[in-house]
Amino acid sequence: MNQQFSIPTALCLPVPDIEALIQGRTIAALPRMFIRPGQRFALYPADSSASIKAWAKCELCQILDETKPLEILSKLTIWTPQVLKEILQKQQYLFLAYLRVYQLPQLQEISVNPNIQEKLGKFVSLPNSLTVSEATPILNDRTFAQRKHQLEKLEPSLYHELEELQSAIASLSISQPAAKQLDDDMKVFLGWSSEKLIKQPDPDLAWINNIAALGNRSKQEDEWKNNYQAGTDFENIVRDSLEFLGFTIDYAHKGGAGGLDLFCSKPYPLFGECKAGKKIPNPTAVQLLNLGTLRRPDLFNQATKLIIGPGQATTQLQDAAKVHNMAIINPETLEKLVKLQSNHRNSIDLFKLKEYLKAGQSDEEVEKYIDQVYKEMSLRSQIITVVKELSEQDNQSSKATHQGFTVTETRVHYNANTTHNPKLNDEAVHDLLIELSSPLTGYLGRIKGSDWKSDRFYFLRNLLIN
Structure with a gap:
C-alpha cells in the first residue's frame, strides 16, 4: 500500500512548464530559489484556472551558470537557449530542479491567488493541505533514472528529431483521435510517459x-x-x-x-x-x-x-x-x-x-488457442526484456557502446535465464527480433549488418501483457 503524505505548499510555475512535466516531456523546472531534495509540493499553474493536477518531489537541485552548454541543456528540457540566456542575465544563476511528478487522482480546484504572477517560480501556501501518495508516477523508476542521468551528464538526446515531430503531432491530437494515438505511442517510445497511464479503458468498448x-x-x-x-x-x-x-x-x-x-x-x-x-x-x-x-x-x-x-x-x-x-x-x-x-x-x-x-x-479448444496467444506474446515480451537488460548493463559500463546487440548475445542472455522456456537457437531468436523491430511493431530498433548474424538490435519500448 502506498504511503500517504500531507502537502501544505505548492510551487507556482508557468502553465506550459506544468503541462510538460505532466506529459513526461521534461523532468526539470526552473524555480527562483534552491529547492531541498526530498521536498514535496503541489504544482500550481500561474493562470486564472487554479486547477492542480499533479504534485512533485524534488530529487535534485543544481545551480548552473553561463559556463554550462546551454544548447544541450535546451535540447534536454523545454526552454530555448535564448530563454535560458535571458534568465542568466537577470539572476546570474539557473536553479534547475529535477522533479519526480505524480498525478493526483482528481483535479483540485483552489481559489486563485490575486498576486500569482509575482509568485512565479516561488512557493505559495495552499488553502487546505493535499493528501497525496506515490501511486501514479508520470514516469516509472527506470525511465526517470535514465532521464535524470542524461540531464545530469548533459548527454544529448538520441531522438531529437522525433521529439520535434511529437511536438508537431501534439497540436493535432486534441481534435483527431488517430493523431492522439500516434502522440501517445510516441510519448511511450520517447520515455515521456508510461503505457499504464496512457492505456485507459475505452468507454466505447464497455x-x-x-x-x-x-x-x-x-x-x-x-x-x-x-x-x-x-x-x-x-x-x-x-x-x-x-x-x-x-x-x-x-x-x-x-x-x-x-x-x-x-x-x-x-x-x-x-x-x-x-x-x-x-x-x-x-x-x-x-x-x-x-x-x-x-x-x-x-x-x-x-x-x-x-x-x-x-x-x-x-x-x-x-x-x-x-x-x-x-x-x-x-x-x-x-x-x-x-x-x-x-x-x-x-x-x-x-x-x-x-x-x-x-x-x-469446443470451448476447451478455443481456450487452448487463447492460452497459445498469451504464450506467444509472453515469449516476445521476454525477448524485449532481454534486449532491455543488455542495454541497461551496457549503460552502466564504462565502455558503453550503445550500438545494440547481436542475435547470439540476445540468445545467450535469454537462455541463461532458467525461467525462460522454450530454449531458443539463433535462427528462432533472429526471427523474433526481426518481427519486434518491424516499423509496424516498433518494440525494438535494428541496425542492419552484412548478414543476419551481424544485425544488431536495441530496446525501444516494453510489451505490456494484460
Whole structure:
C-alpha cells in the first residue's frame, strides 16, 4: 500500500512548464530559489484556472551558470537557449530542479491567488493541505533514472528529431483521435510517459463486458423484456463481437423469426446461430443446417459453422453438431476472445482460430488457442526484456557502446535465464527480433549488418501483457 503524505505548499510555475512535466516531456523546472531534495509540493499553474493536477518531489537541485552548454541543456528540457540566456542575465544563476511528478487522482480546484504572477517560480501556501501518495508516477523508476542521468551528464538526446515531430503531432491530437494515438505511442517510445497511464479503458468498448450476460438471459432477469427482444440483443452483440475480431459481417442476414442469425463473408465464410437463455435447444444444429443451406447453398457445406449459446450442450445436440461439422461455444468464451483482442489489438489470427473451432462443444479448444496467444506474446515480451537488460548493463559500463546487440548475445542472455522456456537457437531468436523491430511493431530498433548474424538490435519500448 502506498504511503500517504500531507502537502501544505505548492510551487507556482508557468502553465506550459506544468503541462510538460505532466506529459513526461521534461523532468526539470526552473524555480527562483534552491529547492531541498526530498521536498514535496503541489504544482500550481500561474493562470486564472487554479486547477492542480499533479504534485512533485524534488530529487535534485543544481545551480548552473553561463559556463554550462546551454544548447544541450535546451535540447534536454523545454526552454530555448535564448530563454535560458535571458534568465542568466537577470539572476546570474539557473536553479534547475529535477522533479519526480505524480498525478493526483482528481483535479483540485483552489481559489486563485490575486498576486500569482509575482509568485512565479516561488512557493505559495495552499488553502487546505493535499493528501497525496506515490501511486501514479508520470514516469516509472527506470525511465526517470535514465532521464535524470542524461540531464545530469548533459548527454544529448538520441531522438531529437522525433521529439520535434511529437511536438508537431501534439497540436493535432486534441481534435483527431488517430493523431492522439500516434502522440501517445510516441510519448511511450520517447520515455515521456508510461503505457499504464496512457492505456485507459475505452468507454466505447464497455459493451464487451456484457457479452456473457446477454447470452445467459433468463425470464426472471428479464421480466420486462420478451424472449424475442432478449434474443435480438444477444444476436446484435455477437455480430459486434465477430466484427471486432476481424470478420466482415453480411448485414443482409439479420436474424429474426425464420432468419439466419449471422453470416460472415471474410476472411472466410462463417454461418452462425445465436441462442440466449439457460441452454441451447436441441434443434439448433438442424435449424442452422436448414437456414444456411437455404440462404447460401453454394457456400454452406465448406464454410465454418458456429453455434453460440449458454451451458453445456446436450448429447443429442453435440452429436448433431459433429455430424454437420458445427462448433459450439459459450458466450463466456466469445467474451474472452473479444477482451483479448481489446487488450492486444490484432493478436487474434482468425485462420488459426478456425483450426480450434472443432465440431461439437469446443470451448476447451478455443481456450487452448487463447492460452497459445498469451504464450506467444509472453515469449516476445521476454525477448524485449532481454534486449532491455543488455542495454541497461551496457549503460552502466564504462565502455558503453550503445550500438545494440547481436542475435547470439540476445540468445545467450535469454537462455541463461532458467525461467525462460522454450530454449531458443539463433535462427528462432533472429526471427523474433526481426518481427519486434518491424516499423509496424516498433518494440525494438535494428541496425542492419552484412548478414543476419551481424544485425544488431536495441530496446525501444516494453510489451505490456494484460
